[in-house]
Amino acid sequence: MFYHYQKLIRLRKTYDIISNGEYRLLIEDDPNVFAYMRNWKNEHLLVISNFYGNMVDVSLPVGVVKNPTIIISNYRDSQTTWGELD
Numbered sequence: 001m002f003y004h005y006q007k008l009i010r011l012r013k014t015y016d017i018i019s020n021g022e023y024r025l026l027i028e029d030d031p032n033v034f035a036y037m038r039n040w041k042n043e044h045l046l047v048i049s050n051f052y053g054n055m056v057d058v059s060l061p062v063g064v065v066k067n068p069t070i071i072i073s074n075y076r077d078s079q080t081t082w083g084e085l086d
Helices: 002-014
Strands: 022-025 033-040 043-050
Touching: none
Parallel strands: none
Antiparallel strands: 022 033, 033 043
């Protein structure tokens, strides 16, 4: 967990969008998932967090992300196709 947070701190220093981007909450009614977008200078950052120990299916609004690149995940087999996530 310590090393994961070290990576998060490095990302914050590397990508200005993390601290400067406009925040928009994506999923308001899901008690298991915290998902939001940050937009800044034609860049888009999608953050999806599941703070629970159970697998959760996530449906994102259509057109949220095109051609995504994962910059951090705590799962080696993270999905790279979007729409329905687990």
